[in-house]
Amino acid sequence: MSSRQPKVNQRSREWPVALHNEQRRHTRGAALIITLLLLALLSAASLAMVLLVSSDSMINGYYQNYRGSFYASDSGVNTIVETVKNSILATASPTANPPLPANGTIPAAVLASYAPYMAGYTTFGDPGSWNEQFKMVANPGNVAVLQTPQPTSGAGQPFCNPPPDPSHPNDNITCDYVYPYTVTVQGQSAGGEAEEITESGTINFHSNSGQGQNSKPPAFSVYGAFINHFGDCQGPLVQGTMTGPFFTNGQWNFDSSSSPGYTFTDAVGQSGANVSWWKNNRCSDSATAPSGFKQPTFQGGLQLGQNPVTPPSNSYSQAQAVVDGAGLPPCLSSPCPTYSGPNTTEMNKTLKTVSSSSYNSSSPATGVYFPSYTSGTSPTGAVCTPSKPCFGSSVADGGSGYGGGFYVQGNASVTLSATTGCSGGPCGGNDPTQTYTITQGGTVTTIVVDNANGSTVVNSGATTQVYQGVPTQVDPNSLQTPGTFGTPMAPQLDPSGNPVNPTLIYVNGQITGLTGPHDSSGNSLPAVQNDTGVTIAASSNISITGNLQYAQSPVSIPADTMTPNNDAGVLGIYTTGDINLTSDPQDPNGNLTVNASLAAIGNGTSGFGTFGSGHRNCGYSSICNWTILGGRAEDQAHGVSIGQGNTYYDRRFANNFGPPWFPTSVPQSGQVSVPPTSQVTVTRTTWAEVNR
DSSP states (O other): OOOOOOOOOHHHHHHHHHHHHHHHHHHTTHHHHHHHHHHHHHHHHHHHHHHHHHHHHHHHHHHHHHHHHHHHHHHHHHHHHHHHHHHHHHHOOTTSSSSSOTTOOOOHHHHHHTTHHHHSOEEEOOTTSOOEEEEEEOOGGGOOSBOOOBOTTOTTSOSBOOOSSTTSTTSSOEEEEEEEEEEEEEEEETTOOEEEEEEEEEEEEEEEOOBOTTSOOOBGGGOSEEEEEOOTTOOOOOOEEEOSOEEESSOOEEEOOOSSOEEEOSOEEESSSOEEEEETTEEEEESSOOTTOOOOEETTOEEOSOOOOBOOSOOHHHHHHHHHSOOSOOOOSSSOOOOOOSOHHHHHHHEEOTTOOBOOTTSOOSEEEEEEEOSSBOTTOOBOOSSSOEESOOGGGTOOSOOOEEEEESOEEEEEEEEESOSSSOOOTTOEEEEEEEEETTEEEEEEEETTTTEEEEEETTEEEEEESOOOOBOGGGOOSTTSOOOBOOOOBOTTSOBOEEEEEEEESOEEEEEOOBOTTSOBOOOBOTTEEEEEEESSOEEEOSOBOBSSOSEETTTTEEOTTOOOOEEEEEESSOEEEOOOTTOTTOOEEEEEEEEEOSSSSOOEEEOSOOBGGGTTBSEEEEEEEEEEEEEEOOOOOEEEEEEEEOGGGGGTOOSTTOOBOBOOTTOOSBOOEEEEEEEEEEEEEEOO
């Protein structure tokens, strides 16, 4: 039996193959098109990238050239102004009166100083940096580069002030010339791009003629800073801005730094022949800074090998001045006599507490003592009685009729406050008064001096005493005739022409805390009233524990220029021990501000120190920023924990103005008491790009 195979339809077998071939015919060339599209897109992206890079290069090139020309012109302005400034300083003679032409003529040397910059381009630039050049061009409107100088007192006034002591007509003459300037500079880069800048401002020249050897020795307030002993490689000075004359009988120690670095605006002098330069904790001695050292800016010059200045050795004059208002006569020639101390007999007769307990020099009790007498009349004609004692020392007991201030026996803390009126006394309600709060243990004594009313009001516990009279500074040379009143010294006048009323506090012990007041929010309030002169003196250490500020600032900060017509008071702080500092406890930034001239001199090792916990925001220094408005003097440079120290010199001190009864230097035979000084500063007022 056989089997039959089914018949296969060939067409039905072939149709899938035909369909596949048909599909291939329809998709043939798609890969080529996709490839071409991708190539086109890639080409377009490449072209865009080339255009972008090219445009960016063109923009960067233009910007680089613009920046180069801009910086060239800006650098040129600074260079030319600095050249003119240095030329004025070099041309002036600070010992002459006046140091520059009195008629305001601009010296030929000053005009010639900037002429080379007008002749053509000056090229500068370090290797590897942009090559730049600049030249000086005509100012817009052909304004003169330097205009006729003006005195600070106003047009038509003299450039120099008269000498404060007519008997020494060449001493302490201060002069000020203000030169308006306008400088236009064209800067150019290597690419040919040019840029012009115009700057206007004033160049300010200030000088002091110094003080001759036959004059009264200067008070130490004349210095921005004085350090008797500053040894070879002892340690670098705290950095900051330093204004006013700086002097040391040793040699200065500087650190290599520009942040913040040192900026000295006035003359810096020393007795030593070399300076100690510190870099990377290593020290070297030389007259000039070593290579690569970031040296200080000396706007008034650095003078080496100067005559030394001898400080006093004790504070007996201040203790005596509390009793009679005079103290000891100043020593005018070397050698100076030696004093054993204040007149204890006169102290026993004159000094009394508010409850009338007399001072006993052999066994003095702790307390606050006042010079007073209860019989006779005062120099002003007031009748002195037990109920209305007169302030001062009685002429019947060998006194002057006056007293200088208050004597504190034993350690105490002192708060100074600028106040109005008083409590429990005859003060006028609107009278500006000066208040002293003295704390010894649990005893608080409050003293209010009302110079307008002529009375001194004391409150201690439940006792209130009103004294007729106020502290007065007396000419020590007027106490030659027993039984007669002393002669008050001519009062110092503040810049407004008002007299400055003096007061002295002498503490026979330590001042454990000296501060100004604060409000309820912790803000510092004024410590020293206008037209008030205060000296705080102590036989031992003084600790400053808070801000001490004037009711009105005598100078502007940071420019350190005199505030015209101001009534600012003046404060002196003096001890033969140390002055220790800590930040104001109410200041969240750990800073301390002291408006005063401070002197820690007399025993050979006195100086400034710091105490208290550190602050995180300044590397745990005890004080982050210590600002002085005044000056400072010390026997020995001490190590301190201060982040930055700025000294803004009280410009009033340059003219023998200063705190009352402040210590003076001991004159040395044949030497100048105060060397002449001069400085030039620049104040820029306008700055603009030209033709942009």
